[in-house]
Amino acid sequence: MAAYALTKAGARVVMLEAGPKWFASHDSKMLTPAYATPHRGASIHGRPFGEFDACDGGWEIDGEPYTRAPGTQFSWWRARMLGGRTNHWGRISLRFGPDDFRGKSIDGLGDDWPISYDDVKPYYDDVDRLIGLYGSNEGLRNHPDGIFMPPPKPRCYELLVKKASDKLGITCIPARLSIITKPLNGRQACHYCGQCNRGCSVKANFSSPDVLIAPALQTGKLTLITNAMAREVTVGPNGLATGVAYIDKNTGADEHVRARVVVLSASACETARLLLNSKSSQFPNGLANSSGTVGKYLTDTTGTGVSGFIPSMVNPISHNHDGVGGMHVYMPWWLDNKKLDFPRGYHIEVYGGTGAPGAGFGGGIQRYNGGGYGKQLKADYRKYYGATIGFDGRGEMIPNENSYCELDPATVDKFGIPVLRFHWKFDDHEINQAKHMQETFRALLTEMGATIFSPMPTRDQNYNLAAGGTIIHELGGARMGNDTKTSVVNANCQAHDVKNLFVADGSPFVSQADKNPTWTILALSWRTSDYITQQRKAGAI
Ligand SMILES: Cc1cc2nc3c(=O)[nH]c(=O)nc-3n(C[C@H](O)[C@H](O)[C@H](O)COP(=O)(O)OP(=O)(O)OC[C@H]3O[C@@H](n4cnc5c(N)ncnc54)[C@H](O)[C@@H]3O)c2cc1C
Numbered sequence: 288m289a290a291y292a293l294t295k296a297g298a299r300v301v302m303l304e305a306g307p308k309w310f311a312s313h314d315s316k317m318l319t320p321a322y323a324t325p326h327r328g329a330s331i332h333g334r335p336f337g338e339f340d341a342c343d344g345g346w347e348i349d350g351e352p353y354t355r356a357p358g359t360q361f362s363w364w365r366a367r368m369l370g371g372r373t374n375h376w377g378r379i380s381l382r383f384g385p386d387d388f389r390g391k392s393i394d395g396l397g398d399d400w401p402i403s404y405d406d407v408k409p410y411y412d413d414v415d416r417l418i419g420l421y422g423s424n425e426g427l428r429n430h431p432d433g434i435f436m437p438p439p440k441p442r443c444y445e446l447l448v449k450k451a452s453d454k455l456g457i458t459c460i461p462a463r464l465s466i467i468t469k470p471l472n473g474r475q476a477c478h479y480c481g482q483c484n485r486g487c488s489v490k491a492n493f494s495s496p497d498v499l500i501a502p503a504l505q506t507g508k509l510t511l512i513t514n515a516m517a518r519e520v521t522v523g524p525n526g527l528a529t530g531v532a533y534i535d536k537n538t539g540a541d542e543h544v545r546a547r548v549v550v551l552s553a554s555a556c557e558t559a560r561l562l563l564n565s566k567s568s569q570f571p572n573g574l575a576n577s578s579g580t581v582g583k584y585l586t587d588t589t590g591t592g593v594s595g596f597i598p599s600m601v602n603p604i605s606h607n608h609d610g611v612g613g614m615h616v617y618m619p620w621w622l623d624n625k626k627l628d629f630p631r632g633y634h635i636e637v638y639g640g641t642g643a644p645g646a647g648f649g650g651g652i653q654r655y656n657g658g659g660y661g662k663q664l665k666a667d668y669r670k671y672y673g674a675t676i677g678f679d680g681r682g683e684m685i686p687n688e689n690s691y692c693e694l695d696p697a698t699v700d701k702f703g704i705p706v707l708r709f710h711w712k713f714d715d716h717e718i719n720q721a722k723h724m725q726e727t728f729r730a731l732l733t734e735m736g737a738t739i740f741s742p743m744p745t746r747d748q749n750y751n752l753a754a755g756g757t758i759i760h761e762l763g764g765a766r767m768g769n770d771t772k773t774s775v776v777n778a779n780c781q782a783h784d785v786k787n788l789f790v791a792d793g794s795p796f797v798s799q800a801d802k803n804p805t806w807t808i809l810a811l812s813w814r815t816s817d818y819i820t821q822q823r824k825a826g827a828i
Pocket residue numbers: 303304305306364365366367368369370371372373375376377378379380381515516517518552553554555557759760791792793803804805806808
């Protein structure tokens with residue numbers, strides 16, 4: 288987004304990308320049938336979410352480790368390709384609400400942001416118009432409306448979910464996904480093939496290479512250097528950033544690109560790593576780290592899920608249930624948590640139905656019929672396919688002092704760059720929230736007449752709260768604030784210590800929300816880019 292906004296404003300931009308070029312419009316396997324490969328689309332090395340999934344990378348990358356402090360459960364998903372994780376993300380595109388920027392004022396926990404919803408709203412509007420998303424305007428207080436395209440109709444299983452939600456008083460509305468249901472800026476409308484995680488050949492869903500980087504390249508102002516692994520930001524005698532040192536992965540050579548302004552957007556944790564690795568006599572603890580808070584206030588979204596077998600979905604009447612590769616309905620946070628034993632909230636994501644089957648589909652037929660083989664097994668697959676419905680909670684974690692990343696003093700990656708070591712601990716806030724999610728999802732499934740696949744987890748199991756990082760919404764590590772002693776960047780994502788250094792990913796976030804973060808990352812990145820443009824025009828940087 289920063290490359291898009293800055294080149295459109297007339298700046299010459301060099302983008303360093305650790306992976307190769309990848310454009311869904313050329314490279315996606317959107318319509319490849321599972322039977323076209325011996326693996327039937329199952330995971331392969333370097334594509335852990337499936338052979339056709341549009342992400343090169345994963346929890347582990349050869350020669351690029353990270354470490355965990357003793358007792359820490361944390362996993363870090365990294366993409367190594369142009370566009371990063373926007374190639375295969377879920378595309379749930381939610382605005383943070385007014386309360387999400389002022390959590391501390393409401394319940395005393397964490398910190399308030401130095402900006403409010405009103406500061407970001409114009410940029411959310413711009414992102415909606417430029418990228419496009421479907422949804423519905425509902426007038427909900429902390430779930431702001433947007434500029435939506437018409438949402439697709441609920442599919443059969445989603446109608447069942449809506450019925451159960453209405454019965455239990457849980458708000459259930461059309462989902463908000465950055466998939467266009469009408470043509471936009473030369474991109475075609477979605478044709479409902481349901482393969483969004485593979486990347487969209489017709490550009491109907493949002494991935495940054497086709498929607499942002501391609502137009503930036505068309506300006507003639509963007510120089511894209513791929514397979515370029517940034518090592519550190521370099522600084523001059525005046526304490527200003529002078530550019531970025533990187534390794535050319537094709538040759539192994541150390542290279543350097545000079546720049547008047549440096550914008551880091553390598554994902555929240557990698558940006559913290561780059562800052563910590565940018566050590567010099569002027570900045571012995573890493574760049575922009577006079578507060579000592581680089582790597583701190585790290586959070587992930589909370590998550591847990593439950594699924595079950597729904598007898599009324601067995602042997603369905605054949606009908607067209609085509610849709611997007613994601614939800615048509617979802618449940619935004621609907622309760623007043625002053626009456627609950629945890630702060631903030633969560634939203635509920637829904638899955639089910641009959642997508643194109645690949646390896647491992649159905650999650651294991653033995654869950655329904657105990658197993659089998661031959662003709663009976665085939666018949667059972669046809670009978671039970673599509674009879675599973677599941678719910679995933681995605682909620683807000685409060686930053687705490689035990690969850691952060693730092694440089695590992697003893698481990699370097701294959702380029703010789705020191706790696707991150709993660710520390711992680713959830714608080715009762717998150718664990719109690721997971722219990723509430725579990726109880727809610729079980730109530731919904733029971734309302735639908737389900738056989739639930741798993742027993743209620745216990746407190747000892749943290750109610751199946753997903754380990755840190757595994758929801759893949761890491762935020763923080765270079766948080767914004769007005770106080771230079773407790774934050775890394777100011778309200779415009781400009782480093783307090785280095786005025787020509789900016790951050791444009793999830794690292795400046797002061798808090799999570801009960802929303803997925805990427806729409807806010809995009810809006811803030813655009814806002815920061817506008818600020819850079821103004822400052823350059825004013826001669827201030
Ligand atoms: C399966 C999945 C589903 C998701 N679903 C949703 C969702 O529905 N809604 C939502 O809001 N969010 C979702 N997310 C999260 C979303 O993908 C991220 O919030 C978003 O991609 C973050 O953007 P980013 O640019 O900060 O980081 P990334 O997308 O990770 O991009 C970082 C880029 O920097 C490059 N890079 C990294 N290190 C270096 C280096 N040292 N030198 C040079 N280049 C480097 C990488 O190759 C990559 O291109 C999902 C994530 C995953 C994995």
